[in-house]
Amino acid sequence: MTMDWQGAGQIEAVFGSLIAQEINRHTVERDAQALPVPNSVFSALADKGLFRNYLPKHYGGQGIGIAQWGSMLEQVGYLSTDVAFPFLISVRMSFILFLIKVGAHERVGPSIDQLLNGAAFGAFAYTENADAFSFQSTARYDAHTRTYVLNARKPYVTGGLTADLFAVFVASDSRDLQVFLVERNDPGVSTTPMQLGGVRSLGTALVKLDNVVLDEQRLLVQTDGLAAAQRHFLNCRRSLQACQFLGRARAVIEDTLGYLQQTVRYQTCLADMQHVQAVIGEMYIALETARSAVFRALERQDNEQFDVDWDVIASAAKYCAVESINQIALSALKLTGGWGYTADSGLGRAHRDFMSLFAGADPQEKLKVDLGVRMIHEFELLNQQRKYQEGR
Amino acid sequence: MKIKLSGNLARFVDYQRELDIELPGELTVNAAIEQLVNAYPGLHDVIYDKQGDIKKGYLIAYNGKKLEPNQRDQPVNAQGCIDLFTAVAGG
Ligand SMILES: Cc1cc2nc3c(=O)[nH]c(=O)nc-3n(C[C@H](O)[C@H](O)[C@H](O)COP(=O)(O)OP(=O)(O)OC[C@H]3O[C@@H](n4cnc5c(N)ncnc54)[C@H](O)[C@@H]3O)c2cc1C
Numbered sequence: 001m002t003m004d005w006q007g008a009g010q011i012e013a014v015f016g017s018l019i020a021q022e023i024n025r026h027t028v029e030r031d032a033q034a035l036p037v038p039n040s041v042f043s044a045l046a047d048k049g050l051f052r053n054y055l056p057k058h059y060g061g062q063g064i065g066i067a068q069w070g071s072m073l074e075q076v077g078y079l080s081t082d083v084a085f086p087f088l089i090s091v092r093m094s095f096i097l098f099l100i101k102v103g104a105h106e107r108v109g110p111s112i113d114q115l116l117n118g119a120a121f122g123a124f125a126y127t128e129n130a131d132a133f134s135f136q137s138t139a140r141y142d143a144h145t146r147t148y149v150l151n152a153r154k155p156y157v158t159g160g161l162t163a164d165l166f167a168v169f170v171a172s173d174s175r176d177l178q179v180f181l182v183e184r185n186d187p188g189v190s191t192t193p194m195q196l197g198g199v200r201s202l203g204t205a206l207v208k209l210d211n212v213v214l215d216e217q218r219l220l221v222q223t224d225g226l227a228a229a230q231r232h233f234l235n236c237r238r239s240l241q242a243c244q245f246l247g248r249a250r251a252v253i254e255d256t257l258g259y260l261q262q263t264v265r266y267q268t269c270l271a272d273m274q275h276v277q278a279v280i281g282e283m284y285i286a287l288e289t290a291r292s293a294v295f296r297a298l299e300r301q302d303n304e305q306f307d308v309d310w311d312v313i314a315s316a317a318k319y320c321a322v323e324s325i326n327q328i329a330l331s332a333l334k335l336t337g338g339w340g341y342t343a344d345s346g347l348g349r350a351h352r353d354f355m356s357l358f359a360g361a362d363p364q365e366k367l368k369v370d371l372g373v374r375m376i377h378e379f380e381l382l383n384q385q386r387k388y389q390e391g392r
Numbered sequence: 393m394k395i396k397l398s399g400n401l402a403r404f405v406d407y408q409r410e411l412d413i414e415l416p417g418e419l420t421v422n423a424a425i426e427q428l429v430n431a432y433p434g435l436h437d438v439i440y441d442k443q444g445d446i447k448k449g450y451l452i453a454y455n456g457k458k459l460e461p462n463q464r465d466q467p468v469n470a471q472g473c474i475d476l477f478t479a480v481a482g483g
Contacts, residue, residue: 131400133400133438172442175438176437222442223442224441224442224447226447226449227447227449230449231448309448310449373398377398377477380475381453381457381458382456383456384456384473385455385456387456388455388472
């Protein structure tokens with residue numbers, strides 16, 4: 001695929017009016033009141049076949065690669081003033097793929113059909129305010145009734161308020177995770193809204209499981225669930241998560257230009273001032289550098305050059321993209337004076353939204369540490385190789 | 393022989409980065425890792441899954457060369473070094 005920006009015409013032709021009517025008209029209100037994007041919008045997208053694009057061919061989908069899917073999300077991000085909308089599309093789709101990867105077809109097939117048809121939606125309940133070796137959630141097996149009893153507290157579940165199904169990662173009796181399919185209607189499941197600083201229409205929830213009794217058939221991953229989380233949720237999504245933000249960042253640059261071209265100071269249009277042009281140049285460089293990194297990471301995923309457990313390129317790409325989009329939002333605010341700071345400009349909201357990925361998809365500071373450790377480790381291995389070759 | 397562990401495993405081995413393991417005789421990489429786990433039982437559930445296989449996501453190297461899971465039955469010697477590195481977990 002070509003990663004040069006071709007405009008968002010492909011998405012606009014099919015989904016443009018839906019985005020304009022159902023998303024953009026409500027962006028300000030949803031942000032102010034933290035109202036989740038309703039499921040009806042995603043059902044309408046499902047009707048138009050959105051989720052089948054990135055669905056594998058053996059499941060009746062089009063089987064486009066992750067890079068092309070990322071490009072679609074980027075276009076939705078560009079068209080939609082609410083970036084939480086493509087963020088949710090991405091999570092809902094990843095949930096479908098997660099079930100396909102980890103669940104036996106006879107167990108998860110009916111759920112997948114519902115998810116594809118927009119009759120139900122899924123969310124990931126992984127994080128626990130703890131590192132992965134210190135999760136407190138529990139799953140107790142009762143061999144007599146062949147059921148599990150789950151207890152867990154899962155904050156930050158994207159789309160949790162509006163989800164029907166949850167993939168819940170629970171600490172097992174050994175130092176590992178198991179993964180269960182939990183339904184919203186299972187007795188003992190509750191969701192509480194979490195108010196975030198940005199992406200406020202995500203419907204982010206604290207999901208609580210209090211003595212939730214599940215038939216053993218709901219166990220999706222029995223052992224080595226941490227690796228399943230890494231492979232099929234965290235690592236494979238790390239650079240994908242940036243795509244919708246890249247589209248929105250482009251729109252932010254364009255909105256900034258729109259203002260600069262209409263604004264005259266000292267008898268000169270702001271867009272004709274050389275310093276302003278240089279800052280626009282910097283924003284453009286930041287955007288295209290981030291896109292190069294992200295789409296390279298996604299193409300490596302398509303070409304199976306990707307480390308399924310922890311890919312350094314995808315992690316570096318996520319880091320780079322998040323720094324870039326935040327630089328773009330800040331520059332936009334710096335270039336546009338009082339107007340930029342009004343609620344109407346949407347630039348302040350974009351900045352709040354963009355900051356969500358400082359923590360989400362692995363915190364930036366942690367990525368730096370992890371990448372540094374990895375580089376040092378590779379260097380140590382090289383030294384060891386040399387040492388043992390010389391010693392022979 | 394030496395076994396080196398990545399930082400996030402340190403707490404299971406009393407915060408040592410590098411351990412010396414006695415080899416009772418001719419051992420493979422897999423068996424040397426078992427020796428390590430015998431010496432530090434807290435590592436057992438961290439390294440092995442319920443089937444007793446080394447979990448996916450571990451990078452294992454011998455004398456600086458990364459080993460695929462099917463290469464871990466190669467012999468090691470007392471002067472060698474095994475390196476155990478975890479893929480990093482985070483949301
Ligand atoms: C918008 C958004 C959406 C999310 N969606 C979901 C979801 O759908 N499902 C889900 O399960 N979770 C979700 N999360 C949670 C997300 O995965 C976590 O917030 C993230 O993994 C960070 O975990 P934490 O909040 O516990 O922060 P911590 O891991 O505690 O990190 C806090 C800070 O501590 C420092 N730090 C932590 N560990 C290290 C380290 N090893 N080395 C150096 N510094 C370190 C870093 O500076 C980091 O910024 C979401 C979060 C956000 C913001």
